[in-house]
Amino acid sequence: MKLVVLGAAESGVGAAILAGRKGYDVFVSDMGTILPHYKAMLDAEGLAWEEGKHSEEQILDADEIVKSPGIPDDAPLVSKLRTKGTPILSDIEFAARYTSSRMLCITGSNGKTTVTSLIYYILKTAGFNVALAGNIGRSFALQVAEAEQNGMPDWFVLELSSFQLDNMYDFRADIAVLLNITPDHLDRYGFVMQNYVDSKMRILRNQRADDVFIYWKEDEYISRELERLSPLSQLCPFTDAPTAGACAYGEGEAGADSYGFAAGAMLSVKTPREFSMPLSELSLPGRHNLRNCLAAAMATLSAGVDASVLRQCLSDFPGVEHRLEKVGTHCGVHYINDSKATNVDACFVALEAQTTPVVLIIGGKDKGNDYSVLHDLIRRKCRALVYLGADNSKLHEAFDRLTAKSGIFTADTHSMADCVAACKHLAQPGDTVLLSPCCASFDLFKNMEDRGEQFKHLVHLLSDCF
Known part of the structure; x- marks a missing residue:
């Protein structure tokens, strides 16, 4: 029985190895570049793989597909498989059989x-x-x-x-x-x-x-x-x-x-x-x-x-990295890394939990967000908003009228270094600088972990208080 795995990251490589050990004829295909350690894992199991392309003849011949969760259901190749009637499973569904x-x-x-x-x-x-x-x-x-x-x-x-x-x-x-x-x-x-x-x-x-x-x-x-x-x-x-x-x-x-x-x-x-x-x-x-x-x-x-x-x-319980993670206090200002807050509701609950004035860092790749639900909380909690993204136009549309009317300071930044510098300038002793971006990270960063790590690194490098 032939099983094709689409996507060769953590979940896909794991599914391929399990399938191989269960006697499937396995082929792994990734449109991007497969990381070296995943290639080594596939090679050690004697599993066939390709990168940088999807060979349709090989893939459409599958009896079953295990699809990476990152590949959308309306991707052209997935649509062809569905039309053909080929079962498409998540790695979780496949592994639970065993x-x-x-x-x-x-x-x-x-x-x-x-x-x-x-x-x-x-x-x-x-x-x-x-x-x-x-x-x-x-x-x-x-x-x-x-x-x-x-x-x-x-x-x-x-x-x-x-x-x-x-x-x-x-x-x-x-x-x-x-x-x-x-x-x-x-x-x-x-x-x-x-x-x-x-x-x-x-x-x-x-x-x-x-x-x-x-x-x-x-x-x-x-x-x-x-x-x-x-x-x-x-x-x-x-x-x-x-x-x-x-x-x-x-x-x-x-x-x-x-x-x-x-x-x-x-x-x-x-x-x-x-x-x-x-x-x-x-x-x-x-x-x-x-x-x-x-x-x-x-x-x-x-x-x-x-x-x-x-x-x-x-x-x-010590908590989870990048989720309301206390980074440190510098010159009386508390810094919190909530990079995992990639939607509006996650930002809302993080901001709601704060008990001191907040300099809020917000921005990234917008996912169709409705920011209006944050308005009242920002009005009550925030001293300043710092926009962080490749394109902050949607943030200006969502918040500029509110900040002008409420006397909330704003800063427009396009790198984490500029962002942290702006926060240092805007925050006062006793305030909290909260990175809780509402958005995905892929415009400026590899992922949300990279965004959080850069924030923590730069906060730890802060020197004088002026």
Whole structure:
């Protein structure tokens, strides 16, 4: 049986190696340049590959395709394969055929890397035999292939993007977590929000009555979709504050801490097992991180984690790089790297969590963003906006009238060096400089990690205070 893998990065190479070891006739094709270490991995397995082109005769002859999540479904070659009726799978769908491990899966427009990492941290600390994969870490398929010799983990914790979910059909999550659905990647979904919503809801596919579905009850889309889909799984909604039908929430008087509560407030879980701890003990600040901790708590309690271990982990989890990462303080100004905030909602929750005046760095490759939802928060929180992008015209259109009317300073920059210099000039002691760009990074940077690393490097190089 011939399997063609389109895309030879982490997920594609892992799928190719697994397929080869399972006896498939494997061919790997990448329109770009394959990195040397991936070539070496393919060569070590004796797998055929090509780069810089797609040989249609070879590809259209496949019995099945494993497609990189980065290749859109409307790409011409993919369209030809669909017309031909060739099954097109994600690497997750393919690899799941070859493991009986239980699956704890997380998706959402925002917060999924934090929650995936937190859940893995809790399970690992609790002594579970668990592996981390999906849209984070090492290839799921490669780990399945290696486990044939090293032993299969009892659990996989998988971060799943909408692109991965699009090509998953028979896969089933034992525990599924859907954090939120807000506009993102609309350029990939024909600028039709329902298409993106449908993609995210695929995490529910094939769940059975003994499976668990954890979700944010106050999301604009999820509850409506659940009424339409009527899933069989056990529904475990969480909310910011006590609400009818919620299984977990923050509990206490309203206040001015980063979670929106007064002193003495609690994180409370009623299902699947009762659990509570003071919000003041959580290691991650911000209302959005209260939601993240609620989701992680329910997921890990469902998996059987002891309450004492859960409390310890929620208290000492160090966080995720490039997500509200504290870089340092220079001349009384705090610098935070939130480069992972590649959409408006991620920026919103990061800005909402700040308790000092903010110099906000925003910009990059626009994905069809509606920036108007940020206006009120920027008016209340920001001392200055620093635009960072190859083309900042959409940012000027979105914010210049607001900043002029509100007396908010602005700076227009086209490199990280100029950006950090502008922030140093605009910020005052006690302020926070927040890199939370709302946009993809590919206009000026290799990826969001490169953007964050450049920011951190330049902040560490800051010298005098004048």
